[in-house]
Amino acid sequence: MxxxxxxxxxxxxxxxxxxxxxCVVFAVLSDKFFTIANGLNVMRQISVNICIAVGMxxxxxxxxxxxxxxxxxxxxxxxxxxxxxxGIALPSLNLFIGFTILGAILAGIVVGSxxxxxxxxVITKFKVPPFVATLAMLTIARGLTMLYSNGxxxxxxxxAFTFIGGGWLLGLPVPVWIAALIVIxxxxxxxxIKLGRYIFAIGGNENAARLxxxxxxxxxxxxxxxxxxxxxxxGIIVTARLDSAQPNAGTSYELDAIAAVVIGGTSxxxxxxxxxxxxxxxxxxxVLNNGLVLLDVSPFWQQVxxxxxxxxxxxxxxxxxxxx
Amino acid sequence: xxxxxxxxxxxxxVIALENVNLKIDAGKVTAIIGENGAGKSTLMxxxxxxxxxxxxxIIFKDQPVNFAGTADxxxxxxxxxxxxxxxIPYLTITENIFLGRELGNAFGIxxxxxxxxxxxxxxxxxxxxxxxxxxxxxxxxxxxxxxxIAKALLLDADLIIMDEPTSAITEAEVETxxxxxxxxxxxxxxxxYISHKLNELFKIADNYVVLRDGKTIETGLMQSMTxxxxxxxxxxxxxVPMQKExxxxxxxxxLRIENICLKQKNKASKLHNISFxxxxxxxxxxxxxxxxxxxxxxETIFGVxxxxxxxxxxxxxxxxTIKKPADAIRAGIVLxxxxxxxxxxxxxxxxxxxxxxxxxxxxxxxxxLNDKKESTLAxxxxxxxxxxxxxxxxxxxxxxGGNQQKIVLAKWxxxxxKVLLLDEPTRGIDVNAKxxxxxxxxxxxxxxxxxxxxxxxxxxxxxxxxxxxxxxEGKITAIIPAGEATEDNVLKAAISIN
Numbered sequence: 001m002x003x004x005x006x007x008x009x010x011x012x013x014x015x016x017x018x019x020x021x022x023c024v025v026f027a028v029l030s031d032k033f034f035t036i037a038n039g040l041n042v043m044r045q046i047s048v049n050i051c052i053a054v055g056m057x058x059x060x061x062x063x064x065x066x067x068x069x070x071x072x073x074x075x076x077x078x079x080x081x082x083x084x085x086x087g088i089a090l091p092s093l094n095l096f097i098g099f100t101i102l103g104a105i106l107a108g109i110v111v112g113s114x115x116x117x118x119x120x121x122v123i124t125k126f127k128v129p130p131f132v133a134t135l136a137m138l139t140i141a142r143g144l145t146m147l148y149s150n151g152x153x154x155x156x157x158x159x160a161f162t163f164i165g166g167g168w169l170l171g172l173p174v175p176v177w178i179a180a181l182i183v184i185x186x187x188x189x190x191x192x193i194k195l196g197r198y199i200f201a202i203g204g205n206e207n208a209a210r211l212x213x214x215x216x217x218x219x220x221x222x223x224x225x226x227x228x229x230x231x232x233x234x235g236i237i238v239t240a241r242l243d244s245a246q247p248n249a250g251t252s253y254e255l256d257a258i259a260a261v262v263i264g265g266t267s268x269x270x271x272x273x274x275x276x277x278x279x280x281x282x283x284x285x286x287v288l289n290n291g292l293v294l295l296d297v298s299p300f301w302q303q304v305x306x307x308x309x310x311x312x313x314x315x316x317x318x319x320x321x322x323x324x
Numbered sequence: 325x326x327x328x329x330x331x332x333x334x335x336x337x338v339i340a341l342e343n344v345n346l347k348i349d350a351g352k353v354t355a356i357i358g359e360n361g362a363g364k365s366t367l368m369x370x371x372x373x374x375x376x377x378x379x380x381x382i383i384f385k386d387q388p389v390n391f392a393g394t395a396d397x398x399x400x401x402x403x404x405x406x407x408x409x410x411x412i413p414y415l416t417i418t419e420n421i422f423l424g425r426e427l428g429n430a431f432g433i434x435x436x437x438x439x440x441x442x443x444x445x446x447x448x449x450x451x452x453x454x455x456x457x458x459x460x461x462x463x464x465x466x467x468x469x470x471x472x473i474a475k476a477l478l479l480d481a482d483l484i485i486m487d488e489p490t491s492a493i494t495e496a497e498v499e500t501x502x503x504x505x506x507x508x509x510x511x512x513x514x515x516x517y518i519s520h521k522l523n524e525l526f527k528i529a530d531n532y533v534v535l536r537d538g539k540t541i542e543t544g545l546m547q548s549m550t551x552x553x554x555x556x557x558x559x560x561x562x563x564v565p566m567q568k569e570x571x572x573x574x575x576x577x578x579l580r581i582e583n584i585c586l587k588q589k590n591k592a593s594k595l596h597n598i599s600f601x602x603x604x605x606x607x608x609x610x611x612x613x614x615x616x617x618x619x620x621x622x623e624t625i626f627g628v629x630x631x632x633x634x635x636x637x638x639x640x641x642x643x644x645t646i647k648k649p650a651d652a653i654r655a656g657i658v659l660x661x662x663x664x665x666x667x668x669x670x671x672x673x674x675x676x677x678x679x680x681x682x683x684x685x686x687x688x689x690x691x692x693l694n695d696k697k698e699s700t701l702a703x704x705x706x707x708x709x710x711x712x713x714x715x716x717x718x719x720x721x722x723x724x725g726g727n728q729q730k731i732v733l734a735k736w737x738x739x740x741x742k743v744l745l746l747d748e749p750t751r752g753i754d755v756n757a758k759x760x761x762x763x764x765x766x767x768x769x770x771x772x773x774x775x776x777x778x779x780x781x782x783x784x785x786x787x788x789x790x791x792x793x794x795x796x797e798g799k800i801t802a803i804i805p806a807g808e809a810t811e812d813n814v815l816k817a818a819i820s821i822n
Contacts, residue, residue, distance in 0.1 A: 188692075191693075192692045192693050193691065193692060193693060194684045194685070194688070194693065196693075197677065197681070197684060197693065200670070200673065200677075201670050201673065201677075201681055204670035204671070204672045204673055205666075205667075205669065205670040205671065205672075207666055207667045208666075208667055208668055208669055208670050209670065209681070210648075210649060211626070211628070211649050211659060211661055211667050211668070212649075212653075212681045212682045212735065213649050213650040213653040213654075213682050214650070214681070215648075215650060271670070271672055271673075272672060
């Protein structure tokens with residue numbers, strides 16, 4: 001009877017099995033892989049991707065896509081860094097506004113939310129396909145980053161800020177805590193509140209959702225705004241970790257995020273998937289990257305392997321849904 | 325030219341055609357006549373190779389045939405002009421006419437000149453004065469229909485099936501079409517002509533075949549028939565009306581519709597000044613043939629076409645501005661859409677999640693969705709409506725059509741609507757489920773709801789309605805109280821244009 005439910009469990013299990021097998025293979029091939037230090041290392045490396053991929057999951061569940069998150073990440077990182085470092089100075093008005101760490105971080109997140117909100121607005125009100133709208137934003141946000149930073153990195157902050165990227169808390173890197181918080185919140189959103197249910201309904205059948213009285217535009221705008229905010233969080237972590245906001249930070253991060261979502265079993269046509277799957281997807285990508293580096297595989301081959309894994313994941317997923 | 329022997333076609337749960345025997349002669353126009361759902365389109369789809377699976381035998385030009393697809397049928401010499409236009413909007417007329425049959429040389433280079441010239445000749449025969457290089461998207465619907473006909477002419481088929489070819493064209497174009505048909509007839513081709521417009525049939529057809537409930541009822545010469553006799557043959561059966569309580573004269577008016585119009589950009593007007601009212605406890609049936617604007621009427625009331633529509637909706641003596649479905653729902657109007665799979669349900673979601681979708685606030689507990697509350701709510705409706713499902717956690721797509729339809733109803737009942745708009749509530753569900761649906765509707769009306777039911781099944785309309793609104797070409801042509809309604813006068817009103 002509930003075959004599809006079992007199937008769902010099965011595909012979740014598949015990702016877990018894949019992850020487990022990867023770990024076994026790398027543990028056998030490299031004695032450096034299966035250590036606590038390396039485990040924490042992997043977790044820290046994937047935490048930024050998880051921040052972005054969680055937002056991406058919400059968007060893809062509505063049958064949308066967001067290509068702009070990498071650039072938005074860079075812009076928000078730069079804005080936070082710039083405000084922290086230089087504040088806002090308007091010599092002509094004899095005005096200077098300085099920013100505390102919290103203020104600068106909030107400002108960065110506000111900028112990310114606004115860009116996401118703009119994405120959502122363009123997609124819903126002007127009916128621009130998400131692919132095109134966010135492709136435009138990818139370019140716009142990157143350009144704005146260059147304009148804001150004049151193309152130079154903004155570097156060296158006090159240790160309270162860099163703690164966000166490089167610090168430790170209760171035995172875990174701070175970015176891991178942040179990512180975990182985001183994941184838990186997102187799981188609650190998708191499973192336990194109305195917004196989450198509406199996201200699944202819209203992705204599953206937008207017509208039926210609209211005729212059920214759901215405000216489709218509002219839900220979509222919210223989802224893109226959330227994704228923008230989460231990209232900003234990612235940007236702040238990256239900036240703090242490197243102690244520098246690079247104008248070309250986050251390039252092609254959107255692809256890693258999409259890869260994590262897809263490997264995690266979320267359907268690109270919307271309505272089906274989970275945050276938990278995305279976390280597993282991000283872990284698989286992270287372990288793969290880390291393992292291949294430890295094995296000294298050339299970075300060129302790493303890309304080939306990663307692409308192959310994405311293909312394999314989608315093909316398996318297709319075969320699963322065909323059996324339904 | 326073509327003979328069918330005992331053609332039977334079954335769909336899951338429905339027998340669409342049962343032992344249909346036809347004889348179509350060369351040099352004659354054969355009219356196929358029947359109500360909506362009589363099986364005309366299914367039969368034509370079998371003849372033209374759209375449905376390769378059926379029981380029975382088709383003999384075409386003295387050879388038994390079994391077409392694997394439309395290309396197969398075309399090769400044998402059968403062309404069909406479908407009711408829905410099958411043209412590609414951003415290709416030119418020439419490109420559409422020659423699609424899949426392009427002329428070219430041995431190297432695969434297209435011979436545009438030859439195609440252009442041939443297209444021009446075809447358009448000339450049809451008196452269509454348009455450059456063949458025009459994009460189909462830039463044509464009027466009537467002209468598109470003519471292109472569709474040109475496409476069939478190019479095939480030089482021996483049997484041409486025309487499914488409602490005049491539904492979108494002007495009278496002058498109809499005249500031209502008839503001249504073309506006469507010419508084809510003189511060339512000894514066979515024409516099968518399907519139309520709801522009986523006047524046309526008397527003008528052009530030689531023979532007729534009446535289909536009813538998937539069976540051939542009668543065949544004969546058109547000359548020996550009259551308009552009224554033909555309608556009687558289409559309808560044919562005596563029906564036993566259900567025990568119907570007469571609408572309470574003192575009942576409160578719950579829904580009033582005034583001057584509803586619908587005109588979408590670049591399209592013909594779909595609704596003209598529709599006005600009517602519905603009282604609490606009353607079931608109003610809306611009947612009309614294909615394209616009469618029934619579905620559009622319900623959708624417009626429900627706020628699906630806010631930009632293209634005008635008119636006023638009053639619920640319970642309060643004038644309501646409806647800009648989107650959510651506004652209608654808030655005012656107490658709900659819609660059971662025509663296509664439950666496309667518009668009614670999220671098929672991949674569990675039963676309980678579909679039921680709770682419009683009323684999620686009711687299953688919240690401190691801002692979080694509460695699984696227990698949701699299950700309780702779903703179970704309540706599953707029990708009340710008799711939905712057959714292993715549990716409320718079943719994925720909706722695994723249920724039968726009738727049960728899916730009840731889920732759509734369930735999700736609305738939780739909102740205690742005042743006005744229930746039902747669009748083909750029993751489409752594609754079996755007889756038992758239909759009867760259950762009728763009983764439910766009467767129960768709901770008994771509780772004081774105002775129900776508007778659109779249906780293309782005349783029997784259904786007569787069975788459940790207290791009052792019948794008949795529509796044709798976007799207008800109301802008759803409003804008939806249940807006591808005076810017969811199949812004859814309802815169908816006449818539905819065909820009554822011209």
